[in-house]
Amino acid sequence: MQAGLLSTLIWLPIVGGVLVLALGDSRIALARWVALATAVASFLLSLPLYMGFDTSTAAFQFVEQMPWIPAFNASYHLGVDGIALPLVLLTTFVTIPVVIAGWTVIEKRPAQYFAAFLIMEGLMVGVFSALDALLFYFFWEAMLIPMFLIIGIWGGPRRVYATLKFFLYTFLGSVFMLVALIYMYLQAGSYDIVALQELPLGFDEQFWIFLAFFAAFAVKIPMFPVHTWLPDAHVEAPTGGSVVLAAIMLKMGGYGFLRFALPIAPDAARELDTLVIALSLVAVVYIGFVALVQTDMKKLIAYSSIAHMGFVTLGCFLAFDIATGTGSLAGAGMGIDGAMVQMVSHGLISAAMFLCVGVMYDRLHSREISAYGGVINRMPMFGAFMVLFAMANSGLPGTSGFVGEFLVIIASFKANFWYAFLAATTLILGAAYTLWLVKRVIFGPVGNVHVATLEDLNGREFFVLAVLAAGVLLLGLWPAPLLEVMQPSVQHLVEQIVTSKLP
C-alpha cells in the first residue's frame, strides 16, 4: 500500500491544470502535451490502486488522514473501498479520451478547456475518495465551477440557459444535503463518514435526512422527475463536457446513495424504497419512450442516460425487498452489484456515444438525426464503432451494457415479478431507440451532399474510440475482476442497510 496515492490522484491533475492555465493559449502546443501527460500519469498512478487493492476486506484502503479543521472535527480523510475504487478508475480513465478528443477541435481558449477538465478530474477523484463528509461536500460543490464554465464557454447556442439551470438545480439539491450533514455532525460530533454511518438515528430523523440526501442525489443522478436539467446540459455542452457529465458526474448520484443515503438512513430507505423503485421504473419506461421521439442525437443519448440511471437507482433499492422476500443477504447484494456494474459500463458506453456524436458534429456541425443518413458509406470504420456502442447501449450480451442490466433484472425478479417485467421493457425500448438512431444515421443510402463529403476517422479519433471499445468488450466478456473488487464492500453495505438503526 502506498501512502499518499489518493492525494496524488487528486492534486496532480489540479496542479497540472493550473500549469496548463499558466502556459496559456500562446503556448498551446506545449500546454496540450502537458495536459495529456497529466491525464495519462494520473491514470497510470491509479493502476496501483487496483493492483494493490485487497479484495478480501470491506475496509477502506489507501487511507490517509490529516487534521484539516479541528474546530469542526473535520479531517482530510481519504480512502477507497470496493464501491469507490471502480469509480476512481473510471474517472482517471475517461479523462484521457476527453483530452485527446479536444486536441485540435477546441479552437476557443484551448488552454482553459484542458485546464478545466484536469481540475475537474482531481475534484471528482476527491468526491469518490473523501471519507469525511465535509471534505466530500467540499469537492462535490467545487466540481460545479469548472463544469459551469465548460458548458458556458464552449457550449452551444443555448449554453447560458443550460449551464445556469445545471448549476442552480444541483446547488439547490445539495444545500439540503449540507443541512442534513450539519445535523448529523451536531449529533455525532464529527464529520467522519464512518461515524455518520454508525450514528444511531430515530425514524423521523432518518426520514428527513433521507429526503435531504434524496434531493441532492436524485438531482445529480438524475431521477425522474428532477431530470430536466440533464438534456439541456448535455445538448449544449461541448463533447468533452457531455462525456464527463454522462460518464462520471451522474455516477456521483449513485455513489451518494450507496455511501450516504442507504447506510445512514436504512430504515427510512426501507420505508421509501417503493417510491424510489417506482420513480426508477418510470425513468426506465417513460424516459425510454421519450428517447424514442428525439430528433437531436445528443438529446436522445441524454434521455437514454436517464433511463440507464433508472437501473442504477432500481438496483440500489431492491435490496430491502429481496432481503425480506428471500431472507438471504447474498441475493440482496445482487441489485447493488448490478447498479455498480451498470454505472461503470454506462460510464464507458455513454462516453463513447457522445464522442461518436462529437466526431460527426465536428464534421457537419449538426446534431440533428435528419442531417445524416448513410454515414457508413463514407465512414466505414466509424460506422463499425458506432454500431458496436449502440449494441452495447441496448444491452447486447458480450458487451458491458448487458452485465449490469442483466444483474438488475435478475435481482428485480427476486423482489417482485412486476418490477422485473417493467425493467425488462428496457431491452425492447433501449434497442428500439438506439438501433433506430443507428439505422437513420449510419445505414441507408447517403443522405445528402454534406454526408457525401465526410471523411473517415483520423488516427486520434480511432484511438479514442478503440480504447473505449476495448473497455466495453472487456467488461462485457469478463466482468469478474470488477465484481470481485466490489464483492466484500457490497456485502458489507447490504449488512449495514438490512440492520435496523431503530432501537
Added chain:
Amino acid sequence: MTPTLSIASLAPALPEIYLAAAICLVLLVDVFAGAAARRVTPTLTLLVIGVGAALTLQYAQVEKAMTLFSGMYVADPLATLLKLLTMLFVAIALLYSRHFLETRGLLKGEYYVLALTAMLGIFVIVSAGSLLTLYIGIELLSLSLYALVAFDRDSGVAAESAMKYFVLGAIASGCLLYGMSLVYGLTGTLLLNEIATALQGPPSLGLIMGVVFLVVGVAFKFGGVPFHMWVPDVYHGAPTSVTLLVATAPKIASFALAFRLLAEGLGNTADTWIQMVTIVAVLSALLGNVIAVAQTNLKRMLAYSAIGNVGFILFGFVAGTEQGYEASLYYTVVYVLMALGAFGAMLLASARGFEADEIEHYKGLHARDPFLALILMALMFSFAGVPPLVGFWAKLQIFQALWESGHLALVVFAAAVSVIGLFYYLRIVKTLYFDSPGDLPVPERHGAVRLALGLNALAVVLLGLFPQTLIELCVQALG
C-alpha cells in the same frame, strides 16, 4: 477604581491615542507639503497605519479583558483583533483607491484624514465600555463617512446620496440615543457591564421600549431591512473609492456595535431583542437577495448583496450563542475581505469617464483582462458560498450555529435564500466569461494595485482551502 494614572497603564488604549495624534500629524504635513502633498499624504497615511498596526501588536495586546477610564473603555482580545483587521482593511482600501482619486481630481489630503478619522471612530466603537463611548464612536465614524460620500463636490448624485445618508443617519442616531437614554434611566448607569448585571429577570415595558430603539439604530448602521434604504443609494451615488470604504471597514464597526450593545450589554435580557433581530435578519436575507436579482448596476447589486449578507451576519446573533457570535465575526471578516476585492476590481476596471459600474460594462472582461476576470469570478463564487472559497465556510458556520441553537426553519430558509443569491452572482460570471467584449475598453495596468488585488483574491482561495487559521483567530478573540 484606582485613581493613579500612569503612562504605562494607558498602553491598552495606545491605538486610539496614537491614531488621534497621527491624524493631526497627517493634517499638518498635508497643509505644509503644498504641491507635493499629492504624493506625500497617501504614502504617509499608509505608513501611519503600518506603524499603528505594529504598535498595537507590540504594546496593546491584552491577555484578558480589562477596562480603562472608569470602565468607559474596554481592551480585550476581540478589540485588538478587530482593530488590527480594521487597519489592514482600511490600508488596502486606500491602496486600491489612489489612482482612482488621482484621475478624478479627488486626491486631496482631506480624503485621507477623513478615512483616518473614520478608522478612529471604528476603534472607539470596538473598544467601547459604555453607551456614551459607543455613541461617540458612531458619530465620529458616521460624520467622516457623510463627508466622504459628498467628497466629489461637483457630482450632483454624490451630494444627493450624502444628503440621504446624513438625514437618515441622523434619525438613526437619534433613535439610538433615545434608546440609550431609556436604558440609562432604567438602570442608572452608562457602563455596559453594569447594565448587564442590572438587567436581570423579566424585562419591564420601559426596557422593551428602549431595546426597540436600540435595535433600530443597530439595524440602520448595519443596513438591515427595513432600515436599508440608504444602502443602495449611498453605494451607487458615492465615488467608487468611497463606496469601497463605506462597504468594508464600517461593517466591522457594525458588528462591534451589535456585539458590545446587544450581546454584552443586553445579554441577560436577550429575549427582548432576539425576536426583533430575527425579523431584521430574515427580511434582510430575503429582500437583499431577491432585489439584487433585478439590478443592472453592479454597485447597486453589491449593495443589495451587502444587505443580504447582513442578514446572514445577524443570523449569528439570532443564534445568540458563543458559536453564533463567532460565526458572525467570521462572516463579517470574510465578507469585508470579499467586498474589498470586488470594489477594488471595480476601481481597477474603471477609467476617467468610464466608471465601470454597470454590469454590462463587464461583458467579456475575460478577453480584455483575464487576470481581473479571474479575480472577480473567484470573488463571485465566494460571495455565493461555493467551496473551495472562503465564503462557503462563513455560510457553513452560520448554518451550524443556527442548527445548534435549534433554529431549523431558519437554517432551511438561509439555505434556500443562498440559492437565490447564487443566481445573480452566477450572472456576473456569465457576463465576465460567456459574453463577447464588444468595443469596451481594456483596463489599465497599475501594477501595485494588481498585485494587492491578486493577493486579496489569493487570500479568498487559501482561506477557503485552509479555513482553520481564521476560525481559530475568531474563536480566540471571543473566548
